[in-house]
Amino acid sequence: GESVGLHLPTLSVQEGDNSIINCAYSNSASDYFIWYKQESGKGPQFIIDIRSNMDKRQGQRVTVLLNKTVKHLSLQIAATQPGDSAVYFCAENNQAGTALIFGKGTTLSVSS
Amino acid sequence: NAGVTQTPKFQVLKTGQSMTLQCAQDMNHEYMSWYRQDPGMGLRLIHYSVGAGITDQGEVPNGYNVSRSTTEDFPLRLLSAAPSQTSVYFCASSTPGQPQHFGDGTRLSIL
Numbered sequence: 001g002e003s004v005g006l007h008l009p010t011l012s013v014q015e016g017d018n019s020i021i022n023c024a025y026s027n028s029a030s031d032y033f034i035w036y037k038q039e040s041g042k043g044p045q046f047i048i049d050i051r052s053n054m055d056k057r058q059g060q061r062v063t064v065l066l067n068k069t070v071k072h073l074s075l076q077i078a079a080t081q082p083g084d085s086a087v088y089f090c091a092e093n094n095q096a097g098t099a100l101i102f103g104k105g106t107t108l109s110v111s112s
Numbered sequence: 113n114a115g116v117t118q119t120p121k122f123q124v125l126k127t128g129q130s131m132t133l134q135c136a137q138d139m140n141h142e143y144m145s146w147y148r149q150d151p152g153m154g155l156r157l158i159h160y161s162v163g164a165g166i167t168d169q170g171e172v173p174n175g176y177n178v179s180r181s182t183t184e185d186f187p188l189r190l191l192s193a194a195p196s197q198t199s200v201y202f203c204a205s206s207t208p209g210q211p212q213h214f215g216d217g218t219r220l221s222i223l
Contacts (some may be wrong), residue, residue: 009152034211043202043214077192089154096160098162099145099170100204100212102154 008106015112019077023090023103028071030077030092034100035064035075040075047088077108085110114138118203118215125193125222133188133202133218141213143206144186145170146178148199149217155202161186195223 013019016019025033036044050057050064050073057064063076073090087107091100119134132134137144145160147170157170161180175197177189186205200219204212 030211037216041216043204043216044189046211046213049211091155094157097208098143098168099157099160100155101157102147103155104152 007067009104010107010109012109012111013080015080015082015110017080019075019080019084019108019110021075021077021088021106021108023073023075025071025090025092027092027095028068029095032097033064033066033073033094034091035062035073036089036091037084038089040086044089077100080108080110082110082112084108092102115120116203116205116213116215118201118218121216122217122219123221125190125220127193127195127222130189130191130192131191133201135186135188135201135215136184137186137203137205137213138184139205139213140176140183140221141207142183143181143212144180145204145212146176146186146188147204148172148197148204149201149202158188158201195222198222 034049035047038044048059048064050066061078065074087105089105091102116137142163146158147155149155156172159178161167167178198221200217202217204214206212
């Protein structure tokens with residue numbers, strides 16, 4: 001079936017370091033991927049998305065890379081700040097494109 | 113714009129009680145969805161809707177009902193609450209092909 005997963009449940013970095021959060025997906029037909037950030041007590045917040053016709057997309061301090069050959073997605077955060085501490089989820093569209101399938105999340109902890 | 117609004121924020125129920133979780137969006141989004149989030153399991157899709165009058169089941173629909181009589185509202189009903197339904201519930205909305213916007217959740221405990 002369809003599923004999206006993450007490689008590591010936790011990641012600890014120092015302020016100013018670059019962070020890389022990884023995600024593996026199983027459905028080779030998936031064509032849309034999204035990264036969300038979830039802070040304690042809040043709903044998931046959109047960070048960046050990428051479609052399957054792209055390999056890389058950049059936002060402000062964030063970059064998403066998509067490797068369709070190995071079905072791997074990553075989120076890179078440059079110059080990580082304490083405010084980046086949160087749980088990060090990757091998600092993909094379901095087959096109909098009407099809802100999302102989420103991975104289990106990676107908790108990013110940033111120490112200053 | 114308020115975005116996606118969920119009420120209540122917290123609720124405690126007894127086993128067997130029924131209740132409705134409310135979700136409203138003011139962005140004129142066609143798509144709306146309900147997810148539940150349990151520790152260590154990410155978000156799982158319960159039900160979704162692609163427009164008024166149209167709903168469909170997600171990954172974990174048992175024990176929940178939905179309806180979509182207007183574009184703005186998508187309530188989730190628990191007919192007879194069970195302890196296994198203790199969770200955090202999130203509602204989301206989007207236009208087709210765009211990222212989903214989430215509410216801040218309803219934290220539900222069933223005793």
